[in-house]
Amino acid sequence: MKNKKIIFQDWGMLDYQAAWDKQESIFAATIAAKVTNRTNNSDNPVPNHLIFVEHPHVYTLGKSGQPENLLLDEAGLQENDATYHKINRGGDITYHGPGQIVGYPILDLDNFFTDINLYLRTLEQAVIDTLAWYGIASGRYPGYTGVWLDADNTKARKICALGVRCSRWVTMHGFAFNVNTDLGYFKNIIPCGIDDKDVTSMKRELGKDVNLEEVKTVLFNNIVKLFEMQA
Template structure:
């Protein structure tokens, strides 16, 4: 039986506000699991798939190096960008308009309790979405995310991932470059990798895409791979 998952699109939302909303949902889900364990109950935990876009922002994960941000405060202001140290895994990345940011807040006890499989499944959904547009993407051994030409010197990243998981409840997620302004990646060492390029679907295909259409394809592949019933 497919697991019911609520789909929410926050559209363009400030990063800090989105983080606050995620934390609230995440905390409620973890609290419900704790209540079930304490009271020996089986109240069903909710699951969410959230899409959004953010104004220009750089975020640094728990294992990241602050020096991978190449801008000082004045330069950030000039770029109309913000910067946050956050509680996901991974190093530094960029979010901005033209990018599909996905925040699955899932109780993996409802799916499978394997964080590596979780990440690989999210990657596969992006790979299948790109295939719908004739783009051959894949994985780069040793690195999380989705890449093109991962097997040669032209390797370039199109989707970054960084998640948090506690008691098998997930938050944070992925950033998929559709029509993103790639110049903003020049101000960081993306994901701490200084010898690989970053790309977007627009750059690869030579035209701007309908982000709503790409979202629909990505939703379809995520729901299929995870056996979700989105509502």
């Protein structure tokens, strides 16, 4: 029986390593629950988690990424009050920082659909629908993950990056959605390994600060709706 219930947590501002450790713990427990069910031939509900968090300035490099896409050395990281982590998600390098909603869905996709491509497209759609609520038209860029503005012309710019890990159809890591993000930090990397495209935020597009808590609510509701979750 599919469990559509979602356990939601907002971790606020949290150090990247601490958040990664907490993610890994929930991820491992979720996989263990699935293995126990299979071993005992039982049908106990496997939980689904959705976590929102902000991180202090940090650069993360996915397992398929190129270290040279970080344009700072150790001294440069210290000058920018930033840290750097090589992690086990897909994708290349990205930046997380204040004013950005980082989403970590730790879902058992057996509860929803076992299709990673559909999973990524559904997360993208939740962000697209959230931006539309604020009057910002966005979409997808063929050949790339994430959510983009003006993807059909030379002004293409990314507003949300995605990078996930999946094992036994349990997901971790997720998305980084620029709301009031300091875009200057992206100048220190080649974002997602793409050196000829811009990065943007809701603040830049709207010309003003956006209520982050309100955006979280709109985004959460869109995720719940698209995945047909029980909140």
